[in-house]
Amino acid sequence: xxxxxxxxxxxxxxxxxxxxxxxxxxxxxxxxxxxxxxxxxxxxxxxxxxxxxxxxxxxxxxxxxxxxxxxxxxxxxxxxxxxxxxxxxxxxxxxxxxxxxxxxxxxxxxxxxxxxxxxxxxxxxxxxxxxxxxxxxxxxxxxxxxxxxxxxxxxxxxxxxxxxxxxxxxxxxxxxxxxxxxxxxxxxxxxxxxxxxxxxxxxxxxxxxxxxxxxxxxxxxxxxxxxxxxxxxxxxxxxxxxxxxxxxxxxxxxxxxxxxxxxxxxxxxxxxxxxxxxxxxxxxxxxxxxxxxx
Amino acid sequence: xxxxxxxxxxxxxxxxxxxxxxxxxxxxxxxxxxxxxxxxxxxxxxxxxxxxxxxxxxxxxxxxxxxxxxxxxxxxxxxxxxxxxxxxxxxxxxxxxxxxxxxxxxxxxxxxxxxxxxxxxxxxxxxxxxxxxxxxxxxxxxxxxxxxxxxxxxxxxxxxxxxxxxxxxxxxxxxxxxxxxxxxxxxxxxxxxxxxxxxxxxxxxxxxxxxxxxxxxx
Numbered sequence: 001x002x003x004x005x006x007x008x009x010x011x012x013x014x015x016x017x018x019x020x021x022x023x024x025x026x027x028x029x030x031x032x033x034x035x036x037x038x039x040x041x042x043x044x045x046x047x048x049x050x051x052x053x054x055x056x057x058x059x060x061x062x063x064x065x066x067x068x069x070x071x072x073x074x075x076x077x078x079x080x081x082x083x084x085x086x087x088x089x090x091x092x093x094x095x096x097x098x099x100x101x102x103x104x105x106x107x108x109x110x111x112x113x114x115x116x117x118x119x120x121x122x123x124x125x126x127x128x129x130x131x132x133x134x135x136x137x138x139x140x141x142x143x144x145x146x147x148x149x150x151x152x153x154x155x156x157x158x159x160x161x162x163x164x165x166x167x168x169x170x171x172x173x174x175x176x177x178x179x180x181x182x183x184x185x186x187x188x189x190x191x192x193x194x195x196x197x198x199x200x201x202x203x204x205x206x207x208x209x210x211x212x213x214x215x216x217x218x219x220x221x222x223x224x225x226x227x228x229x230x231x232x233x234x235x236x237x238x239x240x241x242x243x244x245x246x247x248x249x250x251x252x253x254x255x256x257x258x259x260x261x262x263x264x265x266x267x268x269x270x271x272x273x274x275x276x277x278x279x280x281x282x283x284x285x286x287x288x289x290x291x292x293x294x
Numbered sequence: 295x296x297x298x299x300x301x302x303x304x305x306x307x308x309x310x311x312x313x314x315x316x317x318x319x320x321x322x323x324x325x326x327x328x329x330x331x332x333x334x335x336x337x338x339x340x341x342x343x344x345x346x347x348x349x350x351x352x353x354x355x356x357x358x359x360x361x362x363x364x365x366x367x368x369x370x371x372x373x374x375x376x377x378x379x380x381x382x383x384x385x386x387x388x389x390x391x392x393x394x395x396x397x398x399x400x401x402x403x404x405x406x407x408x409x410x411x412x413x414x415x416x417x418x419x420x421x422x423x424x425x426x427x428x429x430x431x432x433x434x435x436x437x438x439x440x441x442x443x444x445x446x447x448x449x450x451x452x453x454x455x456x457x458x459x460x461x462x463x464x465x466x467x468x469x470x471x472x473x474x475x476x477x478x479x480x481x482x483x484x485x486x487x488x489x490x491x492x493x494x495x496x497x498x499x500x501x502x503x504x505x506x507x508x509x510x511x512x
Contacts, residue, residue: 107329110319111312120312127330138332139369147366169363177366180347196371196378200350203367254350 001270003263004050011049011068016042018072022125026118037083045075048186050267051209055187055202058260059194070129070189073122078182080119085148086226093152097145104145130189136199137188140181147177155227171229179210201254205264208247209271215240216275219282237276244272334370341370343388350381357386 019042023030031038052071056063084096103109103123111117132138151174162170183206187194194202214221214230215237222231233239248268255261314329344353346364352374353360360368373391374381382388 101333103332105331105333107331108315108318110315117312120315132330132332135334135338135372136369138334139338142333142335142338143367143369150366173363173366176348180367184347196345196352196374196381197350199345199347199369203347 001266004266004270007050007053007263008046011053011072012042012046014068015045015049015072015075018069019045019076022076022118022121026121027114029114030118037079041076041079044079045072047271048072048075048078050263051183051205052186052190054205054260054263054267055183056190056260057263058202058255058258059187059191059198060258061191066129067190070126071186073126073129074186074189077119077122077126080115080122081148083115084119085152086224090152090156094156097149097152100145104142126189130192134188134192136194137185137192140184140188144178144181144185147174147181150174151178168229168232171227171232175210175214175229176207179208179213180204180206182206183209198255201251204247204250204254205268208244208251208268211240211243212268212271212275216278216282218279219285237279240272240276244268338368338370341372342391343371343374345369345371345381351383352378352381352388353383354386354388357383359383359385 023038030041049068049071052067052074053063056067061067081096081100085093099109109116109120109123111120126132130137150170154170154174180203183202184194184199187202211230214228218228218231218236221228230236230240248265251264251268252261255264318329340355342355344355344357344360345351345368346353346360347367347369348364349361351359352371374388376390379390
């Protein structure tokens with residue numbers, strides 16, 4: 001896990017150097033944002049850069065500067081997309097999904113705000129970095145989009161008449177798909193044509209990240225009335241431990257034994273431990289503001 | 295969320311991309327075809343195989359053994375390798391396939407490429423670098439022109455419509471580029487040879503470089 005710490009420290013300035021010029025150019029107000037979004041975005045993108053390192057190495061490719069840049073851009077893209085979905089209410093979330101679908105199906109996107117302009121600048125750079133019509137990559141993007149849409153639609157219909165068991169199942173699938181497909185998008189941007197056998201363990205790593213994330217943010221999500229699988233569990237720490245063990249064994253069993261797999265395991269373990277801690281801290285603070293965590 | 299026009303400090307690529315989108319918003323572009331179609335859902339759903347990313351199983355399309363919980367994590371697959379046989383569903387028993395022309399074409403169908411906004415950006419920088427007319431007179435320019443003419447000849451009506459969209463976009467965008475060039479020239483002055491001063495370095499139109507083979511490696 002020390003290696004993960006070292007990588008995070010090493011990549012953070014790189015991530016900042018990649019993203020800052022774009023932010024200054026498109027959306028300078030983000031840096032003074034009172035919700036501390038700039039730092040959160042840098043941390044998320046740094047985390048994504050480490051995940052990208054693990055995925056690239058496990059697939060047998062060098063993690064060069066260009067790939068680090070892709071991972072940083074992707075982290076920023078995820079941060080902004082998540083903010084459109086989670087931070088501005090249901091109406092804004094639906095509207096974003098409609099407009100993003102137009103971008104995916106027709107190529108048109110009309111940015112109206114600086115935040116949207118930054119998002120578009122990031123997306124176009126990502127698309128330029130890789131042959132974006134590669135079948136796995138484009139499918140992963142659409143499957144991710146559909147998972148986002150299901151998440152938003154489910155949120156609008158809760159509480160529903162469906163049984164608690166059914167609702168929990170749907171929430172769990174949604175979390176699994178949002179992050180599972182997201183990591184396959186990232187991996188496909190980094191290394192196109194991922195062998196079929198490697199997609200499943202990488203997908204498992206992604207879904208695990210989402211559950212860990214949701215556990216760490218459980219109180220902030222509840223405060224914002226965002227229902228997740230993890231914050232609906234009666235004993236979330238025990239549930240998360242069960243998911244962690246299951247997905248980690250799937251990852252270890254499905255990937256070749258190399259430095260990339262070790263990095264994946266170390267990163268996920270560190271993430272799991274630190275988010276358990278974060279959850280406990282947040283409970284003591286009675287679900288205070290979502291802190292920047294690193 | 296704050297609203298404002300693109301800043302003058304935005305890169306050339308950003309300004310061009312945003313201008314294309316703005317032209318479309320104002321209804322100035324014909325868009326009977328998509329500018330860039332990433333969505334491949336229909337083709338993926340019709341692919342001969344479906345890969346379950348959750349369970350790691352490869353099925354024939356329509357196999358009843360695909361779990362309901364995996365339906366949202368299915369990837370269309372057009373071919374698979376002999377080394378991936380162990381992933382095959384024991385019920386529908388898919389067999390490895392050779393790569394055919396049809397599967398190769400799926401990697402980049404012409405109707406999806408349409409020179410898209412991104413390709414415009416990518417190529418626009420190159421055209422600027424070569425300074426238009428001089429470039430067209432060169433051997434490379436002649437080859438390019440001949441290649442485009444041949445391509446145009448084999449295109450159907452739909453693809454031609456797309457090219458018209460791009461041509462209209464480029465025409466309107468040349469104004470933006472000229473404007474930017476004037477503003478750059480007035481800011482940094484011109485070198486003694488009449489060229490913009492670059493302090494011994496080639497100007498950078500793009501920070502981004504994509505692998506040209508479209509497959510993988512830098």
